[in-house]
Amino acid sequence: MPPGFTCVIKVKTRSGVKDAVSKINRITSDIRIQNILDSTPESGINHILFRCDPEEKDISKGARGPYGLKEYGQFPYSGLASIFHMLKKTKLSKDMGSEIFDNMRNGDWLLDYCANRIT
Numbered sequence: 001m002p003p004g005f006t007c008v009i010k011v012k013t014r015s016g017v018k019d020a021v022s023k024i025n026r027i028t029s030d031i032r033i034q035n036i037l038d039s040t041p042e043s044g045i046n047h048i049l050f051r052c053d054p055e056e057k058d059i060s061k062g063a064r065g066p067y068g069l070k071e072y073g074q075f076p077y078s079g080l081a082s083i084f085h086m087l088k089k090t091k092l093s094k095d096m097g098s099e100i101f102d103n104m105r106n107g108d109w110l111l112d113y114c115a116n117r118i119t
Helices: 017-028 031-039 042-049 053-059 080-093 099-105 109-118
Strands: none
Touching: 042 080, 080 099, 080 109, 099 109
8 A cells, every 4th residue: 555545444333233232231231240250259250261171070070071062072161261262263254054053053052051060
């Protein structure tokens, strides 16, 4: 580009995106969520976000390890960090046919796994 070159780009968000973002912002700014996180010890945050295979098997007396998918294999962590990583990868590639979405469309397996390990 030559010096002084200017480019103007106009971007318009798709319908529903603003609503979805405002819902997420309301959740993250909810004082109840802040109170829960403030009262959760660091070990609890570690449990929610990260637990490697030996840690998860130890705490569950060998009943479970990290979640896994057929093609992807076992996640590195049992916590939400692995799921967030997978969702970020699919967001960047915009691949709605990704294995993680197929898994979610086929039932509540992943949601049940997450809920059961936290409760």
